[in-house]
Amino acid sequence: MLHAHRVIIGKPGTPTPTFSSRFTSFTVAPEWHVPQSIATRQILPYLQANARAGSDQDFLAENNYTLYNAKGQQVKPTAVNWLKVTPKNFPYTIRQNPGCGNLLGNIIFHFRNPYGLYLSDASEFREFERPYRALEQGCMHLDRPMRLAAYLLGPDTARAALPTEAECEVAPTPRSFYLMRPVPLHVRYATCAVIAGKLRFYPDVYGQDAILRRQLF
Template identity: 60%
Template sequence: MDWWDVQKKRFYYTIRQNPGRGNALGSVIFRFRNPYEVFLHATYDTRDFKRPYRALGHGCMRMERPMELVSYLVGADSLRATLPSEAELAAAPVPRRVTLERSVPLHVRYATCAVVAGQLRFYADVYKQDEALRRQLFGGQVN
């Protein structure tokens, strides 16, 4: 394939990485219905969680401790006793899919400020949503 000739309008292929060992999404992926095709997922590169600026992904949301959420979601189900570790998942030759018997609501929140240790802390507006929110809240007024 001549990659120099590739153009968005004429690219009729889907490139997808196989699940399993070495997948960029890590050993655990939480798929949920949404119009953006974003997921919650583990990552093999956990160094990013130690950075002060962590808006490094390309749309999906990386999780530092995905097995804690897995354990919570399966709850008292019989699966809980058989949950593998992340290392076991990464080494598994065949991916394992688990579908929850009951739906769990998921609310994703984008916030550029939060109260941390009693102090208001502001963060970079990496998705450029603050101005639209400001207009919705206060109309055309700018302080």
């Protein structure tokens, strides 16, 4: 085993699917394009609550978000009547700028998949210390991501001048790195594994063992 990393995965209600793909590139100091489902289900209620309370608080600006209309033009959030916007009629896109607090952290790894998933850093590093890490909406977060980035670049690491996490936080400028050779990625779900010659069992967070047991017996 070359490297071992702790991973945060999807909650039981929004499990991380299993699939195979290939790492093709990664971006340091990434800008987060907020999925429409998250924008309408999680962010819109905050904006409407502030509007109902008559608050001058700019939730988007305070969280380093930028609002755009359907034409890609930047819109001032305080100029929108959020009480008239509904999840079915949400003509905006939201992006979170690079920097501290970005939900993607300092790096995101790109790979093709039909689920819109990605592997990224995490903004809350303390979550990696938790024994139970099925906490996300399906996506995966990785601890020590720069170590994986250096491994993927291989001999090109020195030439590519990969920044440190500290440098990303000080100067959060997006920069993409493309791999000379794509690296296979296999996402699998297992509740046991052989470690150092011994069988080790893990919690069945998605309840798949019970389904398999019923199918077998």
